Amino acid sequence: MCIEKEREALLKFKEGIQVDRCGLLSSWGINDDNNRNCCQWRGIRCSNQTGHVIKLDLRGVEEESYCITGKVSSSLVDLKHLSYLDLSLNNFDQPIPSFVGSLVTLKYLNLSSARFSGEIPHQLGNLSSLISLDLKNDLFVKNLSWLSHLKLLRYIDMTGIDLERAIDWLRIVNDLPFLRVLHLEYCNLPSRVPWPLSYKNSTTTLSYLNLAGNDLNDSSIFQWLFNLSGIDTHLAHVDGPSAFGNMHALSHLDLSFNQLQGPIPDTISNLQSLQYLDLSFNNFQLSQFPKIGNLCSLQILHLEEANIIDELPNIIQTLTGCANKSLLDLCLSDNQIWGPIPDTIGTFSSLQQLSLYNNRLNGTIGRRLGQLSMLETLDLSSNSLHGTLCSSHFSNLSRLSVLHLSNNPALVLDIEDDWVPPFQLDFISLRSCRLGPIFPNWLVSQNNYSFLDISAAGISDSIPDVFTLPSKLSYLNMSHNMIYGTLPYFDVPTTPLYSTLAIDMSFNNIEGAIPPFPVNLTSLQLNNNRFSDPVLFLCPRGEVLLSYLDLSNNLLFGKLPDCWINFEQLSILHLENNNFSGGIPPSISYLKQLESLHLRNNSFSGELPRSLEDCTSLVYLDLAHNSFTGRILPGIGTNHKNLGFLSLGSNNFVGEIPLSLCQLPSLQILDLAVNQISGTIPNCIRNLTAMQSTSDMIPPLQNNHTFGTIESTIHSRDLIVFSILNTDAATIMWKQLERSFGEYLGLVKLIDLSNNKLEGEIPREISALQGLVSLNLSRNSLVGSITPEIGQLTALEVLGLSNNHLSGEIPASITALSSLSNLDLSNNHFSGEIPKGTQLQGFDASVYAGNPQLCGAPLPYCSWDQPHHNSTRGDNTTPQDDTDDDKMFIVGLYVSVVLGFIIGFWGVYGTLVVKRSWRHAFFQFFDDMKDRLYVMVSLSIAKFKRRL
The missing domain is CATH 3.80.10.10 (Ribonuclease Inhibitor)
Known part of the structure; x- marks a missing residue:
């Protein structure tokens, strides 16, 4: 009791x-x-x-x-x-x-x-x-001195505790005589190690040390670590030497995610009991580990993103001491290693995991790789390996479960059709390798994988009828090939452990009908194919788990089936660029989780159903390039508070712009162009708060789980990492071209109301939308002037106001739009001088055409900018052409020459002819000058002769 x-x-x-x-x-x-x-x-x-x-x-x-x-x-x-x-x-x-x-x-x-x-x-x-x-x-902690009193401590885990002010942490830890396990991950430890430090009373029993994620940059810590060489005999009496197992020396050392750099002291060879060494995400080079190959107990070596710049054969040679016999896991990923996979890799007889992804490997793969009979994970993805892999490279890899060779576009897998692999893979990723043109028959024998990616592999064949999907499958990607024929029925018996499935067969030449798919399917991408009949697929017998469905860019036609009651989990639906007709079925109201709806470029018609207002989770709504009629539903503004993308352009909508659209705080793409919309632009447009900022304000998609482009990486720890997008792709009119935007769509703030019947003035409130990047109001009946506050739209790159009835001067503040790269003010009634600024004068004259009272570069000069002329006609001066001025100058020159000749020559010569006395005096002057010159020369010659 x-x-x-x-x-x-x-x-x-x-x-x-x-x-x-x-x-x-x-x-x-x-x-x-x-x-x-x-x-x-x-x-x-x-x-x-x-x-x-x-x-x-x-x-x-x-x-x-x-x-x-x-x-x-x-x-x-x-x-x-x-x-x-x-x-x-x-x-x-x-x-x-x-x-x-x-x-x-x-x-x-x-x-x-x-x-x-x-x-x-x-x-x-x-x-x-x-x-x-x-x-x-x-x-x-402000001070860690209290820890020094706990002399019997053998295990300490203080992960995540802020020890920035504990500058004496190493001295305290060093004085705990029985400490064996120490976790100080992500503790914000002081970057500098306090020295000097005595090794005499050091924690020689320490066998497990994890200091990851502390931004340590003082490599002198190795002087302490590599001197933890063994247990002191006088400590053995405390609970016996076997209280915590073998207590001889450090066996686990994790210094990853710091800022340490080499060289590593040769004393690393003292750590002969070291089994786990992780120095990833530091600034080392493997050449600075001259003794690492002498660690005969080393089983796991992680040097991921450690700034290793070396040739792989050199690295393998460095590890070929006795470590190559003990190593189970070698990770050298995310470095700058080049060269081939050498045959010496075959000497690592115990190796179970080899990860070299995301390097610069640019050679071939040696055949002795196939001698690693213990190998379970092989990751050589994201390199530039070339050459041919054949069955002999894999013949002895009976334990292989992860094969990741993706993103080696020059690597060829040429394997015989009748070869049966000795392994059953769990993860197969061969994206962007060369498997084709024939569908790889050896895959048919694999029936235990959960992940298969053979996208962009050059396959131009049909899928064999005997090809089936394993029950544990979670991801299948055969996209971006040239696969043709029809799609077989994939019957996948599901198990509770693998409850979701994503399939991507996009960008192929598959045709025919879309077959039924497994009930656990959550993501399906069949876009950019030649499918033509979706009726059976879109009317399943019961509820499905699909959350992402992309059937865009196919040949699908007919009316959209009214079976959406079975798709309550659907979050993203792409049906654009097909031949669908008719209206949107009423059962669309059951899609309460629908966040993205794309029906662009089909032949849908009729009015928008009220049931669309029930899809209250919508973030993206694209109905452009159809034949919808009637008014825009006012409920789009009141019910869809998360709407960030609204494209209704190129339809036949009528009526005014609903004031409810101003109630959409996240809206930053509004496209109503090419419709029959009338009335004025509402002043409440300033309430579109998402357009007042340059930040991405489109709400992230909440219900997307396994859709979008899934990039996978197999880390050395055999961990599958999925990068899943929380945005969607959409098409907008950008600088007169239709462009599809993906992850950068959120940076675009756009209003396009062009080609409608809008009247009235442009509201000055539009200047509040300072994040606006594109504004197009062309081809309407707008009047008035451009508001002087237009200069506040400093992010504006596109401005279209052409083909309206706008008048007045172009405001000088428009010169503040330094990002403006696309402008059209043509066919209006603007007058006066184009404001002077490098941006505006750099546009072609056509952007100002059709405004006869507009002047200034790049149009002809305004009258008040002409050079001053002597001749005037009253108060009005007619600008003269440059060629006329040149002609007048030449005529004046000729007249001056003639007059000069007449006055200069005949003025003197004519006088001498007429007056006799002047003529005698003139010639007498020259006779006297001749006599004087003769006498002077004669006297000079005589003097010169006398001197001689």
């Missing part, structure tokens, strides 16, 4: 619990005589000798699914003999109670993932008997 005082303490603890979802406390305190013994309550253990409670284990089931919610009562201090306390995986939204430090008999304390918060109380330093401490929570 338990102690009554301790029984009451436990019941008080139960009173503080508000929720017990897992029934952990259901047996506590039931009022019957058989249940008064608290030692028999769930999670309680008492001492056989004294009856005291020594163990309280209320561990939850799993993280994020908390069993217990409430507060930890201080009544637990009455459990004076408690040695084991586990409250992990629960929800105690409070700091760790300081009274826990009073439970001095505790040897095991686990408070991990229990949603404790705040600072770790220093009173935990009183638990001097503690052997195991697990505090993994969102906590912090």
Whole structure:
């Protein structure tokens, strides 16, 4: 029987619990005589000798699914003999109670993932008997000195605790003489290691160390790590040397996700017991590990994204010491390794996982790869390998379950048709390898895979009738080939473990009818084929699980069946670019989870049904390029609060723009172009708040689970990672061309109301939409002027206002639109000068054509910008052509020359002829000058001769 005082303490603890979802406390305190013994309550253990409670284990089931919610009562201090306390995986939204430090008999304390918060109380330093401490929570410490008092600790897990201010963490850990396991992942440890550090009293019993995710950048930590060489003999008396198994040296070291860089000291060879080494996501080079091949116990080596720049044969040679005999898992992915897969890889006889994806491997694959008889995972994807793989490369790989060779477009798999593989694969990814043109017959023998991707593999064949899908299949992709013929009926017997299935057969030449598919199908992509009859498929016998369906770009025709009651899980529906006709069936109202509906470019007609208003989850609605008539449903604005994309262009809608559209806060694509819409542009357009920002405001799709383009990566830990898009692809008119946007669609803010019958002025409120990228109001009957606030639309790239009745001057503020690359103001009544700015003068003159009173570059100069001329006609000066000015200048030049000749020559010569006395005096002057010149020359010659 338990102690009554301790029984009451436990019941008080139960009173503080508000929720017990897992029934952990259901047996506590039931009022019957058989249940008064608290030692028999769930999670309680008492001492056989004294009856005291020594163990309280209320561990939850799993993280994020908390069993217990409430507060930890201080009544637990009455459990004076408690040695084991586990409250992990629960929800105690409070700091760790300081009274826990009073439970001095505790040897095991686990408070991990229990949603404790705040600072770790220093009173935990009183638990001097503690052997195991697990505090993994969102906590912090200001000082870690309390940990130094817990000298018997062998296990510490403080993952996620903020230790940024604990600058002495390594000194404290180093002084714990019995510590064997230490978890300090993602603790925001100080990047610098405090030195000097003595090895004399170091924790030589440490066998497991995880310091991942701390941004450590001080490689001197290796001086400490690589000197943890063995157990001190004087420690063996504490609970015996086998208390925690073999305690000889470090066997597990994880320093991934830091900022460490080499070189690595040669003393790494001291770690002869090391079995697991993870240095991924650092800045090492394998050439800086000269002794790593001497680690004879090494089983797992992860150097993913470690900035390794080397040739693979060199790396393999570095590891060929004795490590090649012990290695089970080698991951060198996401580096810059080049070269071939050498035959020396065959010496790694124990290798089970080989991951070299996303490197620069550019050679062939050696045949001795096939000697790795223990190999289970082979990932060589996303490289530039070439050459041919044949059956001999795989003949001895009987244990292979994961084959990932995708994205090696020059790699050829030429395997005989009659070859039967010795393995049954679970994961097959051969995307963008060369398998074709014949469908690979060896795949027919594989009947146990869950993932198959042979997309873009050059297959131009039909699918064999004997090809069947395994029961555990979750993903099938044969897209982007040239597969022809009809699609066989895929009968997949489902099991509870694999309850969903995604199939992608898009971009092929498959024709005929769409057959029924397995009931567990959740995503189906058959777009860009030649299917012609969907009726049977779209009217299944019962409810289906489809959430993503893409039948676009086919030859489907006829009316859309009214069977949507069976598609209640449907979230995305693509039927665009087919030949569907008739109206939208009323049963569309059952698609309560429909978020994306694309019926673009068909022959649908009639008015939009009211049932469409019941699809209240819509985010994307594209009905453009059909023959819909009537008015736009006002319920589109009131019922679809998440609508971010609305395209109703190229139809026959009439009436005014519903004011309810202004109530769509997430709308950032509005296309109503090419309709018969009349009335004015509503002033409430400023309420489209998503267009006031340049950020992506389209709500993410909530119900998409396995659809879209699924990219897969097999990591060295044999983990399948799916990257699933939460956006959809849609088509818009962008710069006069139809373009399909995918993940970047959310960055486009567009209003297109062109080719309608809109009247009135452009509301100045439109200037509030400062995130607007494209605005097209062309081909309407708009009047008035462009608002001066147009310059506030600084993100605008496209502006179309052509073929309206707009007038007045182009506002000068338009020059502020520095991103404007597409402009059309033609065929209006604009006047005055085009505002001067590099952007506006750079457009072709055609964008301003049809505005006779508009002038300025690139149109002819305005009259007030002409050069000044001497001749004027009254107050009006007629601009002269440049050629006329040139002619007048030449005539003036000739006149001046003639007059100069007449005056200069005949003015002198004519006078001498007429007046005789002037003529005699003129010639007498020249005679005298001749005589004087003769005398001067003669005298100069005589003087020169006398000197000689």
